[in-house]
Amino acid sequence: xxxxxxxxxxxxxxxxxxxxxxxxxxxxxxxxxxxxxxxxxxxxxxxxxxxxxxxxxxxxxxxxxxxxxxxxxxxxxxxxxxxxxxxxxxxxxxxxxxxxxxxxxxxxxxxxxxxxxxxxxxxxxxxxxxxxxxxxxxxxxxxxxxxxxxxxxxxxxx
Ligand SMILES: Nc1c(NC[C@H](O)[C@H](O)[C@H](O)CO)[nH]c(=O)[nH]c1=O
Ligand SMILES: CC(=O)[C@@H](O)COP(=O)(O)O
Numbered sequence: 001x002x003x004x005x006x007x008x009x010x011x012x013x014x015x016x017x018x019x020x021x022x023x024x025x026x027x028x029x030x031x032x033x034x035x036x037x038x039x040x041x042x043x044x045x046x047x048x049x050x051x052x053x054x055x056x057x058x059x060x061x062x063x064x065x066x067x068x069x070x071x072x073x074x075x076x077x078x079x080x081x082x083x084x085x086x087x088x089x090x091x092x093x094x095x096x097x098x099x100x101x102x103x104x105x106x107x108x109x110x111x112x113x114x115x116x117x118x119x120x121x122x123x124x125x126x127x128x129x130x131x132x133x134x135x136x137x138x139x140x141x142x143x144x145x146x147x148x149x150x151x152x153x154x155x156x157x158x
Contacts, residue, residue: 009042009142011150017157020051022082023058024152025075029088031064032130038137039087039123042145050153065090065124066101069108076116083119083152084112087145089137092128102126119155123148 024047028040040059047057058081062071065088075084086109092098105124113120123144127133135141 003136003141007142008136008144009146011147015154015157016050016150017153018051019047019153019156020053021056022052022156023056023080024052024149025072025078025081025084026057026059027068027071027075027084027086028059028061029063029065029068029124030061032089032091032133035089035125035130035133035137036087038134039089039125039143039145039148042138042143043085043087043123043149044145046146046149047153050149064088064101065105068105068124069112072109072112072120073115076112076118076120081118083121083156085121085123085145085148085152087148088124089133090124090126091130091133092126098126119152121148121152121155 028036068086072084072086075081090101109120109122125133136144
C-alpha cells in the first residue's frame with residue numbers, strides 16, 4: 001500500500017506484548033541527519049510509550065545507510081540485545097548510487113536478522129526528494145521511526 005494511503009504512525013494493537021524487560025538497539029545513519037534524527041525521536045518515544053526502559057535502549061550512529069548492515073550485525077551478535085532498529089534516509093541523486101545503497105542495505109539487514117534469528121528492522125526511507133523524506137519523518141505521512149519501533153515490538157511478540 002502506498003504510504004500516501006496509510007500513515008506510518010498508525011498501527012493495530014495486534015501482537016503487542018509487554019516489552020518492559022526487553023532491550024533494543026537503534027542504529028542511526030548520519031546522512032540526511034535532519035530526517036534521521038526525526039526518525040530516531042519517533043522510534044525512541046514509541047518504545048518508551050510501550051513500556052521499554054530508557055536504560056534498555058542502546059543507540060549507535062553510522063556514517064551512512066550503507067553501514068547499517070555491518071553495524072546491525074555488531075549489535076545483533078550481542079546476547080543482551082533482543083531487537084535492532086536501523087534508521088536511515090537514502091535520497092535519489094543523479095546517478096545509480098541510490099539503487100546500490102538501497103539494495104545493499106535491504107539485503108544486508110535481512111541477512112543479519114536471519115543469521116542471528118532476531119528482529120532487525122528496516123527503518124530506512126528511500127525517497128525521491130527531501131520533501132518526501134520529511135513527510136515520512138514526522139510529517140503528513142507519519143513517522144517511519146514509529147513504524148520501525150512498533151514492528152520490532154510486534155516481532156518480539158511473535
Ligand atoms: N547518498 C546517501 C548516502 N551515501 C553514503 C553511503 O551510505 C555510504 O556511507 C558511503 O557510500 C560509504 O560507504 N547514505 C545515506 O544514508 N543517504 C544518502 O542519501
Ligand atoms: C544516494 C546517494 O548516494 C546520492 O545522494 C548521491 O547522489 P548522486 O547520485 O547525485 O551522486
